[in-house]
Amino acid sequence: MTVGKQQGETTGRTFRRYQDGEAEFDSFQEQIFKAGWSHKCPVYVQRTPACQGQCPAGEDIRGWLDVVRGLDKPPTGVTWQEHAFRRLTRANPFPGVMGYVCPAPCEEGCNRRAVEDFVGINAVEQFVGEAAIKGQYGFKKPEKETGKRVAIIGGGVAGLAAAYQLRLRGHGCTIFESRAELGGMLRYGLPNYRTPPAVVQGEIQRILDMGVEVHTNTRIGVDIKIDDLDRDFDAVFWAIGTQNGRIPNIPGANAPNCVGGIEFLRQFNDGKLPSVPGRIVVIGGGDTSIDVTTVARKLGGFSGIDGEGKPLTYTADMVTSAAAHSGQKVTLTSTLPLDRMRASAREVADARSLEVEILGGLMPLSVTCNAKGVAVGVRFAPCHHGADGHRVRIEGDEIEIPADLVVFAIGQYADMTGLESLDNGRQAISAGPALEVIGRPRHFVGGDVIAPHLLATAIGHAAAAAESIDALLRGETPARRPRIDKRHYDIREGLVENAKPVNGVVTSRTFVHNFENRSTQEVIKADSLFLGHFETTPRIHREERRLADLFARGGERIMPLTEEQAVKEAKRCMSCGLCLECDNCMVFCPQAAVSKVPRDQHAIGYYVTTDYKRCIGCHICQDVCPAGYIQMGLGE
Ligand SMILES: Cc1cc2nc3c(=O)[nH]c(=O)nc-3n(C[C@H](O)[C@H](O)[C@H](O)COP(=O)(O)OP(=O)(O)OC[C@H]3O[C@@H](n4cnc5c(N)ncnc54)[C@H](O)[C@@H]3O)c2cc1C
Numbered sequence: 001m002t003v004g005k006q007q008g009e010t011t012g013r014t015f016r017r018y019q020d021g022e023a024e025f026d027s028f029q030e031q032i033f034k035a036g037w038s039h040k041c042p043v044y045v046q047r048t049p050a051c052q053g054q055c056p057a058g059e060d061i062r063g064w065l066d067v068v069r070g071l072d073k074p075p076t077g078v079t080w081q082e083h084a085f086r087r088l089t090r091a092n093p094f095p096g097v098m099g100y101v102c103p104a105p106c107e108e109g110c111n112r113r114a115v116e117d118f119v120g121i122n123a124v125e126q127f128v129g130e131a132a133i134k135g136q137y138g139f140k141k142p143e144k145e146t147g148k149r150v151a152i153i154g155g156g157v158a159g160l161a162a163a164y165q166l167r168l169r170g171h172g173c174t175i176f177e178s179r180a181e182l183g184g185m186l187r188y189g190l191p192n193y194r195t196p197p198a199v200v201q202g203e204i205q206r207i208l209d210m211g212v213e214v215h216t217n218t219r220i221g222v223d224i225k226i227d228d229l230d231r232d233f234d235a236v237f238w239a240i241g242t243q244n245g246r247i248p249n250i251p252g253a254n255a256p257n258c259v260g261g262i263e264f265l266r267q268f269n270d271g272k273l274p275s276v277p278g279r280i281v282v283i284g285g286g287d288t289s290i291d292v293t294t295v296a297r298k299l300g301g302f303s304g305i306d307g308e309g310k311p312l313t314y315t316a317d318m319v320t321s322a323a324a325h326s327g328q329k330v331t332l333t334s335t336l337p338l339d340r341m342r343a344s345a346r347e348v349a350d351a352r353s354l355e356v357e358i359l360g361g362l363m364p365l366s367v368t369c370n371a372k373g374v375a376v377g378v379r380f381a382p383c384h385h386g387a388d389g390h391r392v393r394i395e396g397d398e399i400e401i402p403a404d405l406v407v408f409a410i411g412q413y414a415d416m417t418g419l420e421s422l423d424n425g426r427q428a429i430s431a432g433p434a435l436e437v438i439g440r441p442r443h444f445v446g447g448d449v450i451a452p453h454l455l456a457t458a459i460g461h462a463a464a465a466a467e468s469i470d471a472l473l474r475g476e477t478p479a480r481r482p483r484i485d486k487r488h489y490d491i492r493e494g495l496v497e498n499a500k501p502v503n504g505v506v507t508s509r510t511f512v513h514n515f516e517n518r519s520t521q522e523v524i525k526a527d528s529l530f531l532g533h534f535e536t537t538p539r540i541h542r543e544e545r546r547l548a549d550l551f552a553r554g555g556e557r558i559m560p561l562t563e564e565q566a567v568k569e570a571k572r573c574m575s576c577g578l579c580l581e582c583d584n585c586m587v588f589c590p591q592a593a594v595s596k597v598p599r600d601q602h603a604i605g606y607y608v609t610t611d612y613k614r615c616i617g618c619h620i621c622q623d624v625c626p627a628g629y630i631q632m633g634l635g636e
């Protein structure tokens, strides 16, 4: 039980865990501490750190940061970079890709914000991903094949991540992909200048090298029927994403020069969009619409001024391109006001640095077409979003923005041709509590086709669905997913991994008597930590370049940290919810009841142990534990 309040974000940190007067208890339960002894002794309680709680891929972030910072040592003959890579990829086989394009919701959650700033998780992840590409680390093939076969429909990140997780478990996997190449939106949606092709290709190939069968140019529902899959495979995983852009139901929106954002970007990534016309109106406000505007600017001319207002040096190509398209104007409109637009701040800044005009609080009314039915402008009215989230037209003049091309980036839906029996009525597939397709035994689903979100979300679904499929293939009933459905560290695995052979036999404990794992039920927040332990240490920033600069000079948009920087940044992690090995509990225990476990029995999370015969229940160890790993619980 935590008695008292820690000084935190609002009042500034202090080394005091309690305020004056907080030792005066008025409840009976708290009385038991007054005598200086109690029936409660420390229990080591593992909880999900806030970062992992917000990582949609469910990565054991604390675990792989522990490797990078040198707390969790690699086995003999393995570099720490490879050890970190193996720990990270238990959940997510795309660390390099994540390092470039994941918007990192984990960092939003990171408890270190209560000290000074979040841990640069995404930057360290990018370092690990790059090290793996350079080191050519591969995934191991399974030691035993189960003989079971799973059909995976869709070769985007959800399908690929599912293949990876299922191959780890020894199941045969066949990916069916309707397009010529694997990668899904990662290859055909996100503009190709956002992720280095060597990283995308390397991370896909590594999965295929585990022994995954692939059929490209094969559309399930058209080339192969669902019943054929039922006949030939033991289970099916649907990961078909959302390939069609929504077009709004307004007059003129079906003009030939009105397109969906997805289709526009697909053409660009296929190399079929050499140039774009002069005036482009993009309707959206989310990340896809920003990608459309920046691609339009890449293809057209721009002023040659970077984000800091300095002139750019053009390459010969850029000079030609800029000259050819002089007069180009790109306007982005959003129904939300500018300060509430869904696109991330970084993306918006990029669009601005390319002189994209961004207008908020405008709803499209109609597309104005000329006598030939070609769009020449879009009419808008001012609007705001009511309390129920619906947009409402407000007082104010209508405006018309001239356009040679109109791009709608207002949402996506799945192409369910031939798959109508799976359609939930909203051009999507619904998932049950074990990620099963409702009403279709042996079929599972994950990724954008459930609801469009992030790459990391699709990867998280894939890992969870693979666990359900594995259970089914082992003859069990797939269980409802836990409340905190993440790829948690298991202390028992740590104990087994670190076990030393005695007389040639590996014996290892897999049980720790005063330990409890609440990772699937509880996320640990900053107010459960002893923040006074941590020194203020500024975050190390990556070098990021503005798109305008990138287009003119080439290279990468986000530069990885150096090795020294990655280690330093990882050391800022506070190991929320798991032992940090700081020795505080041992040093401060007045009874010398806490001691280190023998080195040959040590594992992350099993570093100290308490002698309950000496413990008087003073709870000092709980108070001084920076990681919030100790809780007064059972005992005597
Ligand atoms: C423009 C854009 C930018 C984005 N930017 C980011 C970003 O920066 N960061 C981020 O985290 N997320 C981003 N996202 C979201 C991210 O791309 C998706 O969440 C992710 O790709 C979903 O993966 P998926 O595997 O579910 O689907 P997809 O990536 O769409 O893959 C589905 C695959 O299934 C194939 N397929 C479809 N139907 C069939 C069929 N019947 N038979 C066989 N194959 C089929 C498709 O061809 C495709 O290859 C972006 C999305 C878009 C559109």
Ligand code: SF4
Binding pocket: 054, 055, 056, 057, 058, 059, 061, 092, 098, 102, 103, 104, 105, 106, 107, 121, 122, 125, 456
């Ligand atoms: S995948 Fe995204 S959310 Fe998860 S750890 Fe990486 S950056 Fe954070």
Ligand code: SF4
Binding pocket: 049, 050, 051, 052, 061, 062, 109, 110, 111, 112, 119, 121, 572, 573, 574, 575, 576
């Ligand atoms: S301090 Fe470390 S463990 Fe805690 S939330 Fe941040 S990254 Fe995660």
